Amino acid sequence: MDKKRKETKMDRRGFLTRTAAAAGAGAILAGGLNKSKAQTTQKSAGAGKLDDINVGIIGVGAQGQVLLNSCLKAGQSIPGLRFKAVCDIWKFNREKGVKTLNAYNKAKGFGDVAEFTDYKEMLSKQKELDLDALIVATPDWLHAEHAIAGMNAGLHVYCEKEMSNSLELAKQMVLTSRKTRKLLQIGHQRRSNPRYLHAINNIVLDSKLLGRVMQGYGQWNRAVSEDIGWPAKHALTAAELATSGYDTMSRFRNWRWYKTYGGGPIVDLGSHQIDIFSWIFKTNPVSVIASGGIDYYKAHEWYDNVMCIFEYKNAEGMARAFYQVQTTTRHGGFHEAFMGENGTLVISEVPRDGNWLEKEINAPDWNKWVKKGYLKEVSTKMAKTKTTNVMLDVRVSPAPPKWPLPIDLGALPHQPHLHNFFDAVRGNAKLNCPGEIGYETAVAVLAVNKAVETQKKIEFKPEEFEVHA
Numbered sequence: 001m002d003k004k005r006k007e008t009k010m011d012r013r014g015f016l017t018r019t020a021a022a023a024g025a026g027a028i029l030a031g032g033l034n035k036s037k038a039q040t041t042q043k044s045a046g047a048g049k050l051d052d053i054n055v056g057i058i059g060v061g062a063q064g065q066v067l068l069n070s071c072l073k074a075g076q077s078i079p080g081l082r083f084k085a086v087c088d089i090w091k092f093n094r095e096k097g098v099k100t101l102n103a104y105n106k107a108k109g110f111g112d113v114a115e116f117t118d119y120k121e122m123l124s125k126q127k128e129l130d131l132d133a134l135i136v137a138t139p140d141w142l143h144a145e146h147a148i149a150g151m152n153a154g155l156h157v158y159c160e161k162e163m164s165n166s167l168e169l170a171k172q173m174v175l176t177s178r179k180t181r182k183l184l185q186i187g188h189q190r191r192s193n194p195r196y197l198h199a200i201n202n203i204v205l206d207s208k209l210l211g212r213v214m215q216g217y218g219q220w221n222r223a224v225s226e227d228i229g230w231p232a233k234h235a236l237t238a239a240e241l242a243t244s245g246y247d248t249m250s251r252f253r254n255w256r257w258y259k260t261y262g263g264g265p266i267v268d269l270g271s272h273q274i275d276i277f278s279w280i281f282k283t284n285p286v287s288v289i290a291s292g293g294i295d296y297y298k299a300h301e302w303y304d305n306v307m308c309i310f311e312y313k314n315a316e317g318m319a320r321a322f323y324q325v326q327t328t329t330r331h332g333g334f335h336e337a338f339m340g341e342n343g344t345l346v347i348s349e350v351p352r353d354g355n356w357l358e359k360e361i362n363a364p365d366w367n368k369w370v371k372k373g374y375l376k377e378v379s380t381k382m383a384k385t386k387t388t389n390v391m392l393d394v395r396v397s398p399a400p401p402k403w404p405l406p407i408d409l410g411a412l413p414h415q416p417h418l419h420n421f422f423d424a425v426r427g428n429a430k431l432n433c434p435g436e437i438g439y440e441t442a443v444a445v446l447a448v449n450k451a452v453e454t455q456k457k458i459e460f461k462p463e464e465f466e467v468h469a
């Protein structure tokens with residue numbers, strides 16, 4: 001390497017180390033109206049040749065591909081990223097990842113991505129690869145191993161949810177992030193979604209349009225589906241499976257349903273939405289009760305349907321939130337609802353399932369919030385309903401009008417969270433979901449399985465949500 005290039009490399013590394021340390025792990029952006037917009041459009045303040053972030057990825061299955069696409073999609077890519085290494089034990093998926101990355105690298109004039117089956121080998125090549133950041137999109141049971149190794153190798157880590165299927169390992173992830181001073185972002189991407197930031201921070205928490213919110217609701221319902229398959233000619237051999245900790249190809253592909261590898265649908269899907277409950281109630285739950293069972297997919301180890309109720313105690317008093325995950329009906333799709341004395345927020349990652357507010361019949365007028373740009377005007381005939389008529393029998397009152405949220409997220413709902421991570425690596429943002437928040441969510445979500453198993457109410461102590469060495 002010539003002297004000039006070497007200096008540039010050292011400047012880049014020094015710049016990223018200093019700025020990421022300044023961004024710090026553990027704080028959340030407040031996300032006011034302007035801030036939430038700023039978050040998604042933020043450009044690198046360290047732009048120029050110093051802002052190339054060298055990235056590696058472990059796990060390029062379904063979600064790994066979504067994340068790559070969210071980073072690199074033509075015309076909408078996150079600026080300043082250079083993917084230099086990809087690791088996956090399964091050649092079939094690895095080749096897809098390599099293809100995506102090499103097409104991008106070619107267009108940018110970068111070299112081919114380095115390809116690995118063993119993450120340890122990838123990290124041992126750090127001198128040549130000069131990675132700054134690592135994306136971990138392997139199955140949940142491997143997150144801690146991969147994220148901790150990445151941070152110990154000097155990389156900032158974006159790790160998919162569920163942070164870990166073991167609380168002890170999740171704790172080790174947070175402690176490693178603190179010890180190494182490396183950023184650890186957990187993939188609860190709603191925390192960076194501008195629609196959620198606006199609806200929760202601006203409308204519910206700051207402006208209090210809903211009044212006191214006492215009830216939360218969330219669901220993720222899916223229709224009956226078969227186990228995930230694989231092309232027979234691309235199956236891993238028995239020896240390859242065994243080396244990687246899997247006993248059959250089916251368990252390797254359907255890891256979510258098995259206790260060694262994942263936490264079942266409640267953890268896989270519920271973690272995203274139960275995470276939102278504590279954001280909106282500004283506190284962690286005090287208890288959870290739950291019921292569920294292996295009632296349909298008899299060959300699986302995890303519950304295929306779960307219903308649970310969390311209780312929260314905040315400055316305004318008690319609040320409760322019901323959550324259900326169903327895998328034998330798609331009824332209602334996936335969304336969350338937060339019900340206050342003046343109205344309800346119905347929100348989802350997909351606008352079809354939720355992207356609006358419903359006003360209670362006697363709540364104060366919301367038109368001023370339309371003028372302020374917080375809500376869109378009600379477009380249906382319902383807007384003309386006399387909502388101040390106190391004589392109206394509420395038992396037969398018409399469905400409340402829907403006031404749409406003004407923010408459109410486009411086709412890349414994971415991108416703002418990745419953007420936030422890379423902005424934090426550059427020192428231009430605080431992480432929206434640092435390991436500490438991922439840990440709090442893991443404590444609440446993993447307890448649901450325990451509540452189903454024991455059929456007992458689980459009570460939480462505040463200190464259970466804290467990570468100490």
Ligand SMILES: NC(=O)c1ccc[n+]([C@@H]2O[C@H](COP(=O)([O-])OP(=O)(O)OC[C@H]3O[C@@H](n4cnc5c(N)ncnc54)[C@H](O)[C@@H]3O)[C@@H](O)[C@H]2O)c1
Pocket residue numbers: 058059060061062063064087088089090093094117119137138139140142160161162187188189244252253268
């Ligand atoms: N944030 C979200 O909305 C979201 C959505 C889907 C999945 N996820 C998460 O993403 C992660 C991956 O899920 P998925 O659906 O892509 O699963 P997947 O099975 O499709 O992909 C996992 C990939 O990891 C690879 N892998 C397994 N063991 C490995 C090892 N030891 N080293 C390297 N590679 C290994 C597999 O070969 C596969 O390519 C999970 O943690 C999941 O919970 C998050």
